[in-house]
Ligand code: V47
């Protein structure tokens with residue numbers, strides 16, 4: 001049965017929920033759904049129905065193609081001036097607890113380890129260390145570009161950037177231009193969390209606010225750079241907050257068209273100041289991914305970040321709107337293993353990642369950072 005026929009079969013049974021039926025009809029006619037519709041989906045849609053809609057959208061865009069890239073991460077430091085309550089990763093700068101701080105030479109050593117490996121991207125993200133300033137990172141970017149000009153440099157959350165620019169006493173545009181001139185090409189999506197100021201006050205009070213996060217991404221888009229967007233879900237936020245967050249992203253994407261993909265990040269509760277909160281269920285994960293795919297009609301891609309979600313659940317999301325499984329990163333990110341993800345050593349070879357995709361009858365496609373196709377693995 002085609003995914004369209006599957007939806008029609010679901011909604012044409014007698015007494016089917018009228019609100020859900022009207023949302024399904026919007027999806028089939030490519031009409032944007034409203035924030036009220038999204039709330040109905042969260043509250044009344046069961047996962048078979050949500051999956052049918054999300055999968056219809058995903059297959060209309062890409063059929064069975066499922067994207068991944070070959071990348072590695074550099075985490076310059078886990079020392080951080082901020083104190084987000086959900087974070088298991090940072091070591092507070094003021095407490096002088098043991099953390100790591102890599103020099104430029106040490107980071108170049110990591111880059112050189114990949115000299116004979118066909119990676120296309122390096123993802124640079126870490127804590128906010130007061131001594132690692134704009135000039136330090138410009139120098140790092142220049143050295144990487146000099147060493148390997150074709151490696152795409154994706155780096156720095158809006159939180160790191162906001163702090164860097166303020167310290168350098170530069171406007172966001174001036175600061176971003178400096179990084180771009182040094183070689184930065186894209187921004188990752190971190191630091192967005194949940195935009196609602198009431199929630200933000202409780203989980204990450206002192207770092208850049210939602211408006212600032214959006215403005216930094218807009219600045220990058222206006223300079224011709226692309227970026228990703230994330231949402232940290234499954235802690236103290238309500239469905240309304242998730243929808244408001246996605247709505248602000250959708251509105252900005254209408255304007256700039258600069259976001260490549262949306263990445264829902266499930267709150268993991270190990271070893272942080274919110275450990276008392278239970279993690280949400282797999283059903284909640286499925287709902288969140290599916291509603292994101294249906295609501296964010298102007299986002300080309302929906303990514304399940306497997307080091308955080310776990311590879312089996314990420315694979316499952318390929319039936320709920322996801323078309324991208326991020327990269328084949330080896331053991332170069334610590335942020336999720338420290339937060340309690342089942343992926344304690346997040347490493348997957350290209351063959352393993354392709355098998356994961358093929359196992360659910362999808363076709364693995366290697367892409368670069370901006371989704372140019374590098375190779376289809378039939
Ligand atoms: O902003 C921190 C999240 C983000 C926890 O753009 C946590 O391609 C869950 O944004 N439980 C940083 N999440 C990572 C990030 C990212 C990752 C992979 C790919 C891309 C991309 C971006 O990690 C933070 C925060 O939202 N985070 N602690 C936790 N306990």
Ligand code: SF4
Pocket residue numbers: 080081082083084087088089090126127128159204207
């Ligand atoms: Fe620092 Fe980022 Fe952790 Fe917040 S989430 S404490 S900004 S490393």
